[in-house]
Amino acid sequence: MAVSxxxxxxxxxxxxxxxxxxELVCDGYKIxxxxxxxxxxxxxIAVYVDGVTLGEWIFNEEKSEIPLKFHQEKKRFAFKGKYRDWLLKASKNRVWTKEERAKYAADAARTHSHWLPYWTNPTSFCRHIRKTCTSIELVKIGY
Incomplete structure (x- = not known):
């Protein structure tokens, strides 16, 4: 039964x-x-999948589906803003080849992701669940 x-x-x-x-059941997982x-x-809003939250889901190196479906992704730049600005400015001011300039621009834009097992906004949590899960059932509210 779908959630109204x-x-x-x-x-x-x-x-x-x-x-x-x-408490929800989403794609066979108890949430x-x-x-x-x-x-x-x-x-x-802490999210527990089948009653647990595992630390290995934070960096999701194995590309598990659980963090992708239920946790919040955070992207961070690999370098501080001051260094990114310097890289971009240096790539424009110096006499570099097109390939070198592209390499430094890519370094300046490099990011890494991690998945937080909590959400700070109920609307974004619900929107994400609706977008990533195909079957959603409501079990309990406010237990």
Whole structure:
């Protein structure tokens, strides 16, 4: 049974409060989403897949489907902004070949990704779940 629009609104409302909890079954995985402290003064929606969150999912080197479906991707630049600016400026000012200039520009834009097992916005969590999962069932709200 698919989740209706009213149920999605109720899920978002539940995950906007201080002690919200939701249990879903998405593509055969049991998903528990609960409001927890993600840092000393910050609340977030922790996502537990089949009751656990594994550390190996953070960097997802094996390209597991679980972090891609349920966790939030964060991209970071490999270099600080000051160094990226210097690389781009140097590639334009110096007499370099087109290939060298492209190499330094690629270095300046290089990023790495990691997947956080929590979300800070219930709307983005629900949108991501709807986009990545084919079958979604609501089990419990606010248990």
């Amino acid at each position: 629009k009213e149920q999605w609104e109720e899920i978002e409302k539940q995950l906007s409060g201080s002690w919200g909890r939701v 528990n989403a609960a409001i927890v402290n993600v840092s000393p003064l910050k609340l977030g």
